[in-house]
Ligand code: SF4
């Protein structure tokens with residue numbers, strides 16, 4: 378059985394938090410607990426009008442890769458609900474190949 382992960386293309390993440398909320402609802406998590414947490418990195422200016430401003434969704438230790446949905450043949454709910462298509466679920470070795478193709482991506486494995 379392959380190891381699985383989530384590849385995040387955070388170049389296109391709008392910080393909408395839909396993945397966070399969809400995960401909370403799917404897993405009936407109490408307020409203040411998250412399976413996915415969107416971090417805000419910036420904004421700050423670092424010269425010549427350049428700005429650091431990014432959002433980075435990160436699975437937490439409470440992420441189980443939506444085991445129930447997977448066993449029903451569905452995608453994880455965060456992946457399904459991200460309208461910007463920033464999130465991709467799959468075998469780690471396949472996602473690692475995708476990782477090499479463009480900047481501003483991270484690969485999470487649990
Ligand atoms: S990963 Fe997608 S759903 Fe989550 S905050 Fe970014 S754009 Fe929104």
Ligand code: SF4
Nearest residue numbers: 400412440443453455
């Ligand atoms: S894979 Fe499922 S459990 Fe993990 S962050 Fe996404 S929605 Fe939450």
